[in-house]
Amino acid sequence: MSIFNLFRKPTSAPMARERLQVLLAHERAAQGSDLVAILREEILAAIAKHVQVDAEKVRIKVDRDEHVSILEIDVEIPRDAQAMAA
């Protein structure tokens, strides 16, 4: 990093990039493909049969690549719910 960078104004492109990444992750999950929505519902229903899940504590992320998409579902399960199931 050169000393000139200290006097440079902050650039706007990184902000554009970050805003887009956040927005599109949201939009893709919301209405992108029906398959994702169906999978999410069915997986959550399957978990809910055995433990209580708080809908607020579920994080869903879809990463799209040229060849594959990765569906990530993070479900937070409270300790007492686990005990209940056991």
Added chain:
Amino acid sequence: MGKVLVVTSGKGGVGKTTSTAALGAALAQTGAKAVVIDFDVGLRNLDLVMGAERRVVYDLVNVIQGDAKLPQALIRDKRVETLYLLPASQTRDKDNLTPEGVEWVITELKKHFDWVICDSPAGIERGATLAMRHADVAVVVTNPEVSSVRDSDRIIGLLDSKTVKAERGERMEKHLLLTRYDVTRAQRGDMLKVEDVLEILSIPLLGIIPESADVLKASNVGAPVTLADAKSPAAQAYFEAARRLAGEELPVSMPEEKRGLFGKIFSRRAA
């Protein structure tokens, strides 16, 4: 059997029509038979960009409604003899485009042409979905700008769900054409870089068309930029993109930075 290519973007004004004309001409200049179809019923412009606006007699809607035969509506380019145009209707409504009619026209054209290139209207409504419906390959035209990237993402979603190919469970081949790119502004950090757009949209890159006065000059005189000024950087980028579409593997060249005398003197420090 020819290949059907759709040039689409979601957002308007990003360069779909310019790119359709340039890619169509570039493919035809190599000797392939190409036809470009304007799907923007009611707001046709491909005829104007191609310099054929005074030669339009019949259009896509006339053919679909049976008022004209397909060969009667095709306009042969005066400069490249393997290039043809099927114009859109300027007076009719887009509701006159029927799915069956469009399918018939495309099936017929595929028999006689190597490339059937569909210039999609902006938006995600009927005209746009019909233009992409029968495509084998899609070129997604995007500007390095937030609203264009967002709309391209939406269009990619539609290409993967609403096309015949997608419905058959096949993979739609999609390519990114980044237009109006300004290397200087991207390097300065005030414009999304090629890598940023590629990472966000995750489809392979077909080409980078630099922001250039030559593109406007070409449309002023009614010629695809590959014909108007074949040596210009924009035309060169379109020629490369066309070769890639035809299956050639060649690296995408980055447009060069425009530098004045001062820029050249101070270029070391700026880098």
